[in-house]
Amino acid sequence: MKDAVEVFEKPLKPKKRKISPSARRELTAALLFISPWIVGLGGFLMYPIAASFYYSLCEYSVLQPAQFIGIGNYVDLFTDEVFWKALGNTFFYAALSLPLGLVLSVAIALLLNTGVRGMAVYRTIFFLPSLMPVVAMAILWLWIFNGDYGVLNYAVSSSTGWISAQVAGLGRFLNQHGIESVGRALQAAAPILRIEGPPWLTDPAWSKPAFVLLSLWGVGHAVVIYLAGLQDVPAHLYEAAELDGANWLQKVRYVTLPMISPVIQFNLILGIIGSFQFFAAPYVMAPNGQPARSAYFYTMMLYDNAFPYLRMGYACAIAWVLFVIVLVCTLVALRVSSRHVHYEGM
């Protein structure tokens, strides 16, 4: 039957190579509609990508024409201590802030999705910080991290001090009532519980964790995304799991997480690309990546070479290495998660 139809239809619709007038009209219209993007794609993407690669093989200061020098910039780059430092810092930052941010945002989204009252209010509160213009946020956190008058370390030392005093008090109480071994141990442990906050931005060991903390504060954007993803999970799946006797944790593990895994994957890839572009906050908060270049991140190095130093060729080599890193990371992330990611309807 099917064959018959095809045989019957073929002679009626001979293949014409000529475009019909209506198709041509549609093509002309389409070209007009997408013309801004043709110019944009060519002028603001394709050409710069190609030019960036060419400049990366040149000595170029903008003031004089570019001079071809081959792979010299790349050789310099791979033997440049600062490059490895910046790369290491960036990986360190990404390796801490991405997983922590993921866990925190999914956890908050799960809590918001339990049907508690006031969900919209909580959502707004968690979301607000991620709206802040980055320079204002950086200045605010400079103040919060401040060594002398920083409110963060005050909060850390006063809250741990309170806990320590309570533990010591309990120890004294037990001592007086004859349980001396436990009481002494508590009294001995009490002073250890009192923690003084680290000198965040002035200590090379603590400057990167400070930026991780800052990134966790802006996690609300992801919370909104995951919350919407959670609300899309069909209720019948939970009901089925309940019939099988699954508890809350098991439902999260076997229903919720698989169902939102594509969203997690997509946001993780964006997160990787974003980490390598981390710039404004450290530029404001840690000029030149001080102390001891411990907060010198990849895009800061790119910017410094391009503009203050006018080493445009070198900057383009840095940019191309960035391009390759982002490409590789994205492919690896896609590869790894395709084994774990569940797509509805596939």
Add this chain to the structure above:
Amino acid sequence: MQVKSRLAKFVVHIILLAGSVLFLFPLLWMISTSLKPIEETMKMPPQWIPTSFQFQNYWRAITYQSDKLGYIPFLRYTINTMHVATLAVVGTVISNALVAYGFARLKWPGRDAFFAVTLATMMVPFPVIMVPIYVVFRHLGWIGSFKPLWVPAWFGSAFNIFLLRQFFLTIPKELSDAARVDGCSEFGIFSRIVLPLSKPALAVVALFSFLYHWNDFLGPLVYLTDQCSFTLSLGLQFYQSQHGGTEWNLLMAASTIVVLPIILLFFFTQRTFIQGITVTGLKG
């Protein structure tokens, strides 16, 4: 996933409340500091409520004058930022709507391949192409002007094209066909049928474009040279780098001034906001 027992609900509330306090704390601290007299900012233990509210800090922050810097014209910076953001938002909406229409509502050979290329460009980080674009703008003599900040917005961007295309696809084809039968031109269908039906999606694009340009720091840092043509973000950074670490109350007041319009905007457009983030985050 619902939590049913009373105890569980109570625990969830406690955790969420504690989390909310932590998340709101820095913002409240910013406002608190911005209203304090200078001596009180350096008091330990810190004081939450200023003994006297120094509303004049805000006025002093926007009319700041120093021997070293001269005048920090925050009003000028606000106008500059609005100037750039307005032109960029208008360009973003117009150009991306046009291009998305071409991808969503018209059939032409090579369309899907070209769309795939468009999507792939989302993966290109801006720093990669920063230098050549700077060189081009330099040749055009645009460095120091606002043009490098808003002209590119008039030529489309992959993300917005994608977003609007998805929306345009949901509008029934029959509407266009009916208009075509009535002799409506393609541009007429676009402007009189598709655009009016796409207001929510266009609002999302406009809102996020505005936010991007209000917050952008790297662009202004690279392209603006004259202190009078700074945008708010750049002006705030300049202000901080020149005399930071001293008058924290004025710095916090200035920061609050930069943040406040965004927060107000959020409260007035909350729905569009949440929708936009959801769509862009889920359907990528």
